[in-house]
Amino acid sequence: MKEKRDDIKLWKDKAFQGEMEVLRASCFDHRYPPHFHDEFVMAVFARGAQRNQVCRKTGVAAAGTVMIIHPGDVHTGEAVERDLGWDYCAFYPSASLVQSVAEEVLPGRGQINFGREIMRHAPHMAKGLLRSASVLTQSQDAMEKECILFQLLSLLISHYGERTTRGMAASNARADIRRAIDYLQTHYHQTVSVGDVASAVGLSEFHFMRLFQTSTGLSVHRFLTQIRLIRAKSLLALGVSASQTAQDVGFFDQSHFSRIFRTHFGMTPGAFASACR
Incomplete structure (x- = not known):
């Protein structure tokens, strides 16, 4: 090992x-x-x-x-x-x-x-x-x-x-990308498709995916995963269990959630929750 x-x-x-x-x-x-x-x-x-x-x-x-x-x-x-x-x-x-x-x-x-x-x-x-x-x-x-x-x-x-008077990078994003991010921030806990987001901002799927990647540096899927992880940390710090957190923020299951969490933060959801107590 x-x-x-x-x-x-x-x-x-x-x-x-x-x-x-x-x-x-x-x-x-x-x-x-x-x-x-x-x-x-x-x-x-x-x-x-x-x-x-x-x-x-x-x-x-x-x-x-x-x-x-x-x-x-x-x-x-x-x-x-x-x-x-x-x-x-x-x-x-x-x-x-x-x-x-x-x-x-x-x-x-x-x-x-x-x-x-x-x-x-x-x-x-x-x-x-x-x-x-x-x-x-x-x-x-x-x-x-x-x-x-x-x-x-x-x-x-x-x-x-x-x-x-200059804004930071996020505030300078194109209006349609800003709307897409707002949509993801609102619907992150649901099952979301590229088509759902593209439709919400009035763009074709392929054009939207290219534009989103260029504007943010992440694919729309990776961006959504980041939103879910940020929300997950807040729930874990409040004492919500890893299994309930995974469900509440839109991951498929606890195993998938734990694997993604460790990849991004180098520790398990349980270890993070314990450190916040």
Whole structure:
């Protein structure tokens, strides 16, 4: 039996407003498939190197790298060298939380934007962020964690953010693709066909599939799977069983759900649920 080398811990922390997700991981064999988050991804890399693709742009995050990914941006991740792997921590603040902090620490008007540079090699900053993240993930004091989070966000926003009138990628999508995403967000728990979505936005199936893939970076099926997984994590964190969650979010059965969940997050639904308690 192959030795399991990956150590991935992902959970929703109830100390934060909106129960923000937090991750600490040491990855060797796990590969993150193309996926997106509704929230920002703010990650700091401590060891090794991760090869990734963000919005179809390939890069490498080595130790000392700070990474910020906007909500909705499709990305992947895998080890540059399997036997070396990579260690990192990440947290996933909502767009509204990041915007609220930006309004306190940045001048100007408009939405927070971190530009096109996804990764910054900043060893000194990364070292400080890793120290803070360690407290963030280990402290049992809710007030201490909230203060640490505010400090982390303030530091990242003040160094790398700007407030502009430009919208983020999701808000710039074509109106018909936006309507298609809204349809998927509403009907994810049902059996949905490509024809259903294409008809809802007034496009032919093949034209819609090509346009959706080009606009989002994911097939409509993979995008729907992502929506279902995001909803599933919320239910699991509330204590809903894996079997009921699978049914509620539209997966065929618990086995199929568990397999897809592990592929995306490197852990089982049960392990995620336990970590959120």
